[in-house]
Amino acid sequence: MESLSPIMLGFLGALAAGSLTAIGAIPVLFGRIPSRATRDLSLGFAAGVMLAASFFSLIIPALDAAELRYTSSAAPAAIVVVAILLGMGAVAFMNEKLPHEHFSTGREGPEAASLRRVWLFIIAITIHNFPEGLAVGVGFGADGMSGGLPLAVGIGLQNAPEGLAVAVSLLGEGYSKGRAWGIAALTGLVEPIGGLLGAGIITISQPILPWGLAFAAGAMLYVISHEIIPETHRNGHQNKATLGLSVGLALMLFLDVWLG
Template sequence: METMSPLMLGFIGSLAAGAMTAVGAIPVLFGSTPSRAMRDLSLGFAAGVMLAASFFSLIIPALDAAGAQFENGAAPAAIVCLAILLGMGGVAMMNTLLPHEHFRTGREGPAAASLRRVWLFVIAITIHNFPEGLAVGVGFGAHGLEGGLPLALGIGLQNAPEGLAVAVALLGEGYPKGRAWGIAAFTGLVEPVGGLLGAGVVALSEPLLPWGLAFAAGAMLFVISHEIIPETHRNRHQNKATLGLAVGLVIMLFLDVWLG
């Protein structure tokens, strides 16, 4: 794999991470669904992985990359801060402009009522998975196998409980087991698209490297704050969710130091 181009590494890495949504949803095919508390713990784990990845795999390397380009101490911090805000704003804009449906808060966005419910769910999960693929692609595009592998492993780990959560929620909406699994698996396929985009941008233009890294971090931070954490706290399982977040954070930190 070390002989592959950053673009190909970004695609394969994000594809593998996205495929973990299908792996995580497999239990629904056998009628085995975890309790609500266990699902909230798993989603908390996903949030912890994404939080650690945002800072240790994206924001800190973005500061290093910006620092190598500018001698002024304020410039690197300003670039990274602005790119984080742009990343958060980008996902917020997608959340506003694209019709989609959340499992608890219902339909949102323009023309939502005219679309079939299954596609509203698919669009919602696409909004949330795209930043993850983008982050993996940016990691490979910026630093090759060494920079992208911890991100791909971490995002893949957190995609498994997300895939299960999506499939279980679809079962609750009346979808048959096979279709619930298929939709959950399909939502992971957007990640290679983000991976190609992220790897391509930073591989083609070195000055864009700190912007790409921090933008991807901001996009993931929005998903953590806007979607995952509120979802884990709705059923009074915040203690389990926080435990999951702590475990996910330290595992991702360990992977990043060990593999990066």
């Protein structure tokens, strides 16, 4: 694996992480659907993994990379803060401009009513998953295996409960078990596209490394705050969701230190 280019590593790492979406959705094929409380616990875990990855695998390395280029202590902090806000703003812009649908909050974006519901939902998941693939790609592009592997493993782990949540929601909309699983599996395929883009940009232009790392972190932070945490807190299972978040955060911190 070390002989592969960072761009290929970014693509393969994001592909592996995205494939966990399909694996996580497998229980629906056998009619084994976890309770709502269990799903909120697992989505809380996913939020914790993403939160830890944003800070320990992206923001801190972004600060380190910026400090190597600038002697002023204010410049690295300013670069990272601006890039985080740009990442959050980019996902917010897509969320605003692309028609899509969340099962919890309904249709959003322009002309949403003119598209079939399944396509609206797929667009929503694409907006959600792309920053995750981007983060994996940026990690590999920045520091090879040591930078990307913890992100790929962590995001892969949190993709499993997300895949299950997608498939269960589609079952609730009347889709067959096979079709619900298939659509859930397909939503993970946007991640290798993000991985390829992230690794490619960072590899081609090293000066934008701190910008890319912090941008990816901001994009993931928006998804955590806007999508995952509200979803886990709307059914009265806040304590379980918070427990899941705590475990996910601690596990991702361990993985980042161990694998990084």
